[in-house]
Amino acid sequence: MNSRQRTTNAIFGKSVDRPPCVPLIDISYAAAVAGIDVSQCFLDPAKHAEALAEVLQRHPEIDGLSVNISLDDEIMLRRTTKKDRHIVQTTGGLTWNIPFNDIGSVKETEIKSFDDPRIDEDDPFSPGITNTLRAIPPGVRNNYFINAGVTGAFSQVAFLMGLENVMLASVDNPPGLLGAVEKRLPFALRWIENMAELDPAGIWIGEGVASASLISPDTYRKFVLPFEQVLFDRLRQLKIPGILHICGRLDGILDIIPESRCDCLELDWQVDIAEAAKCIGDQVALKGNLNTSILVQSDEREIRTLSRNTIEKASQAGGFILSSGCCLGRDTPPENVDAMAMATVDYRENKKEPGFFNCFD
């Protein structure tokens, strides 16, 4: 059973030899492992792909990782370099602030109105991720669970217009916001189609800003859920496992998330995984949810115990993948990633032990 099969089986509640371990490793941690600045990966899909492949060489026991963000040359309009950062203007009216050795973020947005034609026309998001996935050697893609990201329609609008504007519009101008999210849906669908040709092990729909830490359950139901349903239905038609990631808390929306028709929910550390397993674990697989700060600060022994406890807590779920709750930080000690993987190997060695986790038997 290779890593891709193990993880796919876990998502669909089929038997596995041990719980898979797919930490949410993307650009920051990969750059650190490859010994290059994070911005080099952020601005170059080929370099990004090389760094991800290096992570799998460094950590042969993990079962996969994620392709989450990258900017491709084709969407860049202007690039300047300051003392310690790159400033990049891209299509979609976005200005990105990219420190040399840190993850880039949107610094300014130009789109102020839902009538701006760039909402209908520009796609600054998909080329970087699609080209990174393409640059990962096929052998790696076949053996490991490469979880390729698609930014959900709602989060795309939040990127393009700024989160604060989107949150205000959800109250002041719901039809305008809904129209904008509708306009971004075809972009997300095309993104899926383009990546499907590369046979990704899974597609990850990122709705980072749909968190209950930021929006209400009503807003989720109205502006996020219907569009997630369209994307996950398409993934089911394409027979690609669909994984939903929402950052932060899920108060008030946890029980409706299976309505998104995702196959797997990636949980952040703020969510009690035992409660999630009890509440929705019979409907979707769970992936999670070690605290990324603890992964930076703790030692191997603590991480191995925490990982084992997390596996045990998730035991009521029909399928489970051990992971970090969100993207692994650049400064995470590699030994702690090893410790996560070793906790799943421990399970294989101890699985006859009575009382210890048996949902995967």
Ligand SMILES: [Zn+2]
């Ligand atoms: Zn997150």
